[in-house]
Amino acid sequence: AARLSGAENRLVSLPLSRIRVIMKSSPEVSSINQDALFLTAKATELFVQYLAAYSYKHGRGKEKNALTYSDLSHTAEECETFQFLADILPKKILASKYLKMLEKEKRDGEVGEGDEEDEEEEDEDETVGEDVGS
Amino acid sequence: MAERPEDLNLPNAVITRIIKEALPDGVNVSKEARSAISRAASVFVLYATSCANNFAVKGKRKTLNASDVLSAMEEMEFQRFVGPLKESLEVYRRDQKGKKEARKDKDKKADSEEQDKSREEENDDDDERMEEEEQNDEEEVDN
Numbered sequence: 001a002a003r004l005s006g007a008e009n010r011l012v013s014l015p016l017s018r019i020r021v022i023m024k025s026s027p028e029v030s031s032i033n034q035d036a037l038f039l040t041a042k043a044t045e046l047f048v049q050y051l052a053a054y055s056y057k058h059g060r061g062k063e064k065n066a067l068t069y070s071d072l073s074h075t076a077e078e079c080e081t082f083q084f085l086a087d088i089l090p091k092k093i094l095a096s097k098y099l100k101m102l103e104k105e106k107r108d109g110e111v112g113e114g115d116e117e118d119e120e121e122e123d124e125d126e127t128v129g130e131d132v133g134s
Numbered sequence: 135m136a137e138r139p140e141d142l143n144l145p146n147a148v149i150t151r152i153i154k155e156a157l158p159d160g161v162n163v164s165k166e167a168r169s170a171i172s173r174a175a176s177v178f179v180l181y182a183t184s185c186a187n188n189f190a191v192k193g194k195r196k197t198l199n200a201s202d203v204l205s206a207m208e209e210m211e212f213q214r215f216v217g218p219l220k221e222s223l224e225v226y227r228r229d230q231k232g233k234k235e236a237r238k239d240k241d242k243k244a245d246s247e248e249q250d251k252s253r254e255e256e257n258d259d260d261d262e263r264m265e266e267e268e269q270n271d272e273e274e275v276d277n
Binding site for chain 1 (some may be wrong): 151152153175181204222
């Protein structure tokens with residue numbers, strides 16, 4: 001069913017009950033007053049907007065009119081304010097590239113005997129800098 | 135989808151809407167990006183809560199209050215949020231006050247038995263409403 005009530009007009013869109021669940025998962029927290037709950041929910045919305053806008057502005061996704069995961073992990077790594085996210089937004093490497101890297105390492109270890117393969121120029125030599133996980 | 139009360143995730147549809155509000159029209163947000171932002175938001179809540187709790191402890195209080203959360207924002211280097219948060223808080227407090235007074239009027243008209251019942255439910259009302267809205271959000275099709 002379509003939602004006609006302009007959700008953007010509501011004071012806060014994130015459900016307070018869910019925010020409360022997350023807050024209460026912290027063992028050291030005993031109780032949360034209603035104002036604190038509201039503020040945390042509102043702050044989280046501001047945070048989502050800030051993270052999205054910042055990542056879009058500073059990322060390469062916008063070359064294709066998109067916000068990508070890479071933009072976000074880049075932000076976590078480069079911007080001090082967002083560094084607390086670095087662990088959950090790690091840089092990524094394509095599985096196919098990783099497998100090729102493994103294959104190359106294996107082949108480098110093998111004794112070559114004029115094999116054609118060894119003489120071919122291989123793509124794996126290309127380093128895709130920012131994709132490599134640290 | 136089964137609903138788990140211990141779910142530490144925020145509703146996808148709401149997160150998506152908030153993201154779109156922050157970006158120029160027509161920007162495509164990948165599912166992966168949206169999911170990552172949602173996780174980041176949950177981590178933010180945990181971090182903010184922990185930080186706010188430190189201020190409560192300093193003040194020898196067991197209940198987190200508004201100033202604890204605002205202090206946490208400064209500490210986390212999100213000072214830019216403080217102004218807008220204070221404004222929103224004022225509106226919220228007015229709303230809550232209005233609601234409370236409306237309920238008091240309703241109570242006065244009811245039986246004394248019914249009065250006790252609605253006072254108990256008062257605290258659960260907001261949560262219930264929020265949960266209903268949550269359910270609606272999760273029923274939306276994820277694109």
